[in-house]
Amino acid sequence: MTSDITPEFAIRGKGEQLWCLSWLPEATLTREQARAGMELDEILSDPEVVFDDSAHCAAADRAAALGILVEHAVIMLAQRMAERAQRRATPARPQDTETVEAVMAGWYSTPAPRTPAATGARSQHLWA
Template structure:
C-alpha cells in the first residue's frame, strides 16, 4: 500500500479515491465519504481502508478483515458501509465511462412524461396483500 500525502491531499497508487483538506482548515474529507468531516488521521485511515477493500488478494485474509474493521471504526462506520460506498463510486465511474461525451453546447432533449407508478399508495392503510396468485397456487397446490 502506498498513499502519497501532502498538506492538502492524499492519493493512492491502488485506487482512484482520494482525501482532501479544506482550504484554510484542518478538516479532511474522503472522495467516497464526502459528508463526513475528518481529522488527518481519520482521512489516512479511510485511504488505508479503501486500499484494503480494493485488494482482491485479501478476500479470505482474516488479518486484513481485522485491519479493515479497525480502520472503519476510526471513521465511525462499519466495513459494510464502506464497501457499499466504494461500490457506488465504482459504479458511477463505470457509468460515466460508458456514456458518449456530450458537447457543452448541446441542447438536451426534454424528459419523457412517465406514467403513474403502479404501486402508488401501496403503503397506505387501504393496502391489502394478495392472498392468491398463479405462482403461489402452483407452488402450494
C-alpha cells in the same frame, strides 16, 4: 491524499485541518481519519486479501476510526465504482464535464472551497 492503487482520494480546504474522503463526502474528518479512510479503501480494493483474517481486522479497525461499518464502506466504494463505470460508458458532452470541486461542492458541511493538498501521503500497499 492519493492512492497508487485506487482512484479515491482525500482532500482538505486550504489552510484547514478538516478533511473529506471522495467516497465518504458527508463526513468531516481529521487527518488521521482521512488516512484511515484511504487505508480502508486500499484494503477493500485488494482481491488478494479476500480470505485474509488480519486484513479483515485491519479493515474493521479503519472503519471504526471513521465511525462506520466495513459493510458501509464496501457499499459506498461499490457505488463510486459503478458511477465511474457509467461515466465511461456514456459519451461525455462538453457541458456534462465537471471538475471534482464542482461535483463535490454540495457535499461539504462547510461552504469553504476545497482543493487537494499540495503534499499527500503516497500509499504503502496495505499501509504496513
